[in-house]
Amino acid sequence: MASKLIEPLSIGALTLRNRVIMSALTRSRSVPTNVPNGINLEYYTQRARGGAGLITTEGTLIVQQGSEWQNAPGIWSKEQIAAWKKITDSVHNEGGVIFNxxxxxxxxxxxxxxxxxxxxxxxxxxxxxxxxxxxxRFLPGQPGYVTPTAIDDPRIIIAQFRQAAINAKEAGFDGVELHGANGYLVHQFLDSTSNQRTDSYGGSIENRSRFGLEILKELVSIWGNKRVAVRLSPAGGYNDMGMPLQETIDTYQYFISKADELDLAYIALVRYMPAMDPTIDGKTRATQHDVLASYRPCVKNSALFLNGALTPDEASELVASKKIDAAIFGQLWIGHPDLAKRIEHGVPLDAKLDYTTFYGHGPQVSEEEQKKGYTDYPFAAHL
Structure with a gap:
């Protein structure tokens, strides 16, 4: 049923061995600092060995930040670059492709x-x-979000993204994906509820799109065509996002069309998922709509990937109908390090996920404890 997923996909000079993409998955295992470590190396190597067509790394901090996701990795220091290089070399040795x-x-x-x-x-x-x-949750009293300082000159942050792209290239990645989803900085600029600037980076759709598009242009200037991607969640309300429906559609149709003109490797869209829709002031925050139908016509030059609780059979049908070029899976890759090979050979997806181990438990936990639910899910015996 899922045969279309195992067909290779050419993106520029890259050839993905199949269309079973591993999502960026925040796992908070880069302990005790923000430097990738030995168990991160094992985790990514396993999934390359398990046949992933493309591995997208967990969100990687471009500068030192106080993230809710304690012990997420970074890409701003020489030590981090060297650590990531071990991972990219290992993934390549397993025949894999990996974007940061x-x-x-x-x-x-x-x-x-x-x-x-x-x-x-x-x-x-x-x-x-x-x-x-x-x-x-790792801070006393479990505080919520604070009122931020408005960015004086967005070009300073854009330059930080450019440097991160340079660092990722030095670390041996095959390309980079800009995280423009889930209520993080690029998403904050796009959404009029979080962006009320009156300069050239706020107000109109064109102005709110400027920040993300200028970052993408800088990334392409470093990496070239078909080596840069962007991830977007137009329907998601996570981290207090969400505009009125028509404004959402107009904003994302413009942004996606302009991004596609840059000849990206792919545009990854996240469809509506209830788990990413918080209830605030008694109302759900997301802007529910059909993401694929709304934005597929905007993508003409780049590949289109879809994420969001897809099953392999559903994903294969979408590929067969040319509605998408590849499917992104998240939780299925957590419990099945050999997900792509299982799909290829029809092996059941039977992992019992332990949700308590999805994220690390801080630097005080031993390496053996960090491995639980991370690198100890088994490969199928006969693959």
């Missing part, structure tokens, strides 16, 4: 987080508007 997802959290950082304190920087955002919801 570049991440800035904007207003959903916290000034009391150790990493934010160490950076000496405030929490930045397009406007001084706090997000609602969210808790920093």
């Amino acid at each position: 997802q570049l991440w800035h959290l904007g207003r959903v950082n916290h000034p009391d987080a150790p990493e934010q304190k160490a950076s000496g920087q405030p929490v930045y955002a397009p406007s001084a508007i706090a997000a609602r919801g969210g808790k920093f």
Whole structure:
């Protein structure tokens, strides 16, 4: 049933061995600092060995930030570059392709987080508007979000993304994906509820799109065509996002059309998922609509990937009908390090996920404990 997923896909000079894409999955295992470590190496190597057509790394911080996701990896230092190089070399040795997802959290950082304190920087955002919801569970009292400092000159942050792209290239990645989803910084600029600037980066759809598009242009200037991607969640309300329906559609149709003109490797769209739709002030926050139907016509030059609780059979049908070029899977890759090979050979997807181990437990937990639910899910015996 899922045969279309195992067909190769050419993207520029890259050939993906199949269309079973591994989503960016925040796992918070880069302990004790933001430097990728040995169990991160094992985790990515396993999934390359398991046949992933493309691995997208977990969100990788472009500068030191006080993330709610304690122990997420970074790409701003030489030590981090060297650590990622071990991972990219290992993935390539297994025949895999790997993109680095570049991440800035904007207003959903916290000034009391150790990493934010160490950076000496405030929490930045397009406007001084706090997000609602969210808790920093590793901080005393589990505080929520704070009112951020409005970014004075967005070009400074754009330059940080450019440097991160240079660093990712040095680390041996095959390309980079800009994280423009889930209420993080690029998304904050796109959404009029979090962006109330009056300069050239706020107000109109064109202005709110400017920040993300200028980043993409910088990334393409480093990597060239078909090596840069962007991830977007137009229907998602996570981290207090969500505009009125028509404004949402108009904004994303414009942004996606302009991004597609840059001849990207792919545009990854996340469809509506209830789990990513918080209830705030008694109302769900997301803007529910058919993401694929709304934006598929905007993508003409880049590949289109879809994410969001897809089953392999559903994904194969979407590929067969040419509605998408590849499917992104998240939780299925957590429990099945050999997901692509299982799909190819019709082996059941039978992992019993332990949700308590999805995210790391901080640097105080031993390496053996960090491995639980991370690198200890088994491969199918006969593959």
